[in-house]
Amino acid sequence: MEMREKIAKAQRVVVKIGSALLTNDGRGLDVARIGLWVAQIAELRAQGKEVVLVSSGSIAAGMKRLGFSSRPTQVNELQAAAAVGQMELVGVYEAHFEKHGLCTAQILLTHDDLSNRRRYLNARSSLRTLLGFGVVPIVNENDTVVTDEIRFGDNDTLGALVANLVEADLLIILTDQHGLFDKNPRDHKDATLIPHISASDDRLESMASGGAGVLGSGGMLTKVRAALLAARSGADTLIASGREDNVIVRVASGEILGTWLQPEHGRVAARKQWLAGHLKSRGALILDDGAVRALRKAGTSLLPVGVKDAQGTFSRGDMVICVDLQGSLVARGLVNYSVAETLKLLGQPSSNIGDILGYKGEPELIHRDDLVII
Numbered sequence: 001m002e003m004r005e006k007i008a009k010a011q012r013v014v015v016k017i018g019s020a021l022l023t024n025d026g027r028g029l030d031v032a033r034i035g036l037w038v039a040q041i042a043e044l045r046a047q048g049k050e051v052v053l054v055s056s057g058s059i060a061a062g063m064k065r066l067g068f069s070s071r072p073t074q075v076n077e078l079q080a081a082a083a084v085g086q087m088e089l090v091g092v093y094e095a096h097f098e099k100h101g102l103c104t105a106q107i108l109l110t111h112d113d114l115s116n117r118r119r120y121l122n123a124r125s126s127l128r129t130l131l132g133f134g135v136v137p138i139v140n141e142n143d144t145v146v147t148d149e150i151r152f153g154d155n156d157t158l159g160a161l162v163a164n165l166v167e168a169d170l171l172i173i174l175t176d177q178h179g180l181f182d183k184n185p186r187d188h189k190d191a192t193l194i195p196h197i198s199a200s201d202d203r204l205e206s207m208a209s210g211g212a213g214v215l216g217s218g219g220m221l222t223k224v225r226a227a228l229l230a231a232r233s234g235a236d237t238l239i240a241s242g243r244e245d246n247v248i249v250r251v252a253s254g255e256i257l258g259t260w261l262q263p264e265h266g267r268v269a270a271r272k273q274w275l276a277g278h279l280k281s282r283g284a285l286i287l288d289d290g291a292v293r294a295l296r297k298a299g300t301s302l303l304p305v306g307v308k309d310a311q312g313t314f315s316r317g318d319m320v321i322c323v324d325l326q327g328s329l330v331a332r333g334l335v336n337y338s339v340a341e342t343l344k345l346l347g348q349p350s351s352n353i354g355d356i357l358g359y360k361g362e363p364e365l366i367h368r369d370d371l372v373i374i
Contacts, residue, residue: 003196003262007236008254010169012050012131014235015041016159016226020176021242022057022089028064029057029088035096037174040248041136042100049252050131052166054139054159055093061085086140093138103135108142109158118317121336124165131166156222160229160237167369171230172251173223174242179258180204180220199224199231199261224261231263281332283312283320283339285365292324295331296373301364302333304345304353314339322366333371336362 017037024030041051059078062085063071072078090106097104107127113119130137141158156173163171178193185191197204204224220239227237238251240258251257287295291306302322314320315338322331337345337357342365344356354360 004254227261282314
C-alpha cells in the first residue's frame, strides 16, 4: 500500500504532545495552542477515527504554579510539581474538549503498569472500553508516584507503549523540531530532513551516538526508540512539528510532514511475531480435538469448553503454550485467567464463568488477538 494511503486509512491513532509545546518552552501552559490541537483531534473523531492523547506537561505546568524558576532536582519536588500541574493540565483539556461535545478520561500509568501482564491487560481493557464509548483518553505518566522514570523524553516511550496497548495503527509524536535530520540542523546548515525510514534501520542508532547528530542532542533518541517500540505491534510513527498549522489533521489524512518511521511488518504479523518469540511460557493448556480444529481452521479464540487440563504456575496475562492430546504444540498466547481459575473452568461453557468464579470476566481463555498458531 502506498505510504500516504496507508497513513490516511489509520483508524486508531495515538497522539503524543511534548512538554516544550504544551508549556511554550516552560512558560506555563499554552492554553490557546492546546485548544488548536484539541480541535484537530475533534476533527479526527468526527471522521470516525479513535484517538488516544498522550500528554506531557504536568511537571512543567506545576513548576510554573509553584514558582520554580528552574527544574527541581529533588524527586519529592518533582512529584509535587506533577501533582499540581496535572490538575491544571487535565482541566484545560477537559474545558477544550467539552466545546466539541467530547468526553475525556484521565489515565495515569507507570511503565510498571505496562510491563506487568495483569495490569497491562487491565489497562488495555479500560482503554478499549473508553474508546468504545467514544471517549478521548488522556494518558500521562503517573509522575506523583514514580521515581527514576521522571526524566526528559520519557513520555515518548509511554506513547509507544500505549500504541502497543491499544494496537494503534498510527503514532503521531509532536515535537518542537520538524522531524529527524541526518545532522544537527542547529550546527549544520546542510542538514537534511529524513522524510521516510524504517523504524528498525541501524543508521538511526548510529546517528544517535554521534556527537553532531540531532538524535543525541536531547529528545530525538527517545523518539527513535519509541518508533521502534511502536513498530513491535505494527504501528507507523510520524514525528512532526507541533507548530505546523493543522498538523494532526494533515498528518492523519496522509500528508507526510516530518519523518515517517515505518514498521517492517503489518500490525497482525508484528504482534504475532512478538507473541511467538519474545515471552517465556509459564504453563500449558491441553486442548481437545475440537478446540485444535477451531483454532487451526477457523482462527477462533480459545474457549474453556475445549480445554482438558492446565499445567504450570501462570497468572492472568502470562504466556502459555497450547498443546493437543498427544502433546504436540498448537499455539502460544496470553491467558486471561490464572491456573487455579482455569482448572475450575475446564470443559465449561463461557456462560458459566460468572457462576463458577463469582465474577464475569472475559468469555475466552485466550482471545484470538493474543493467540498465535504455531
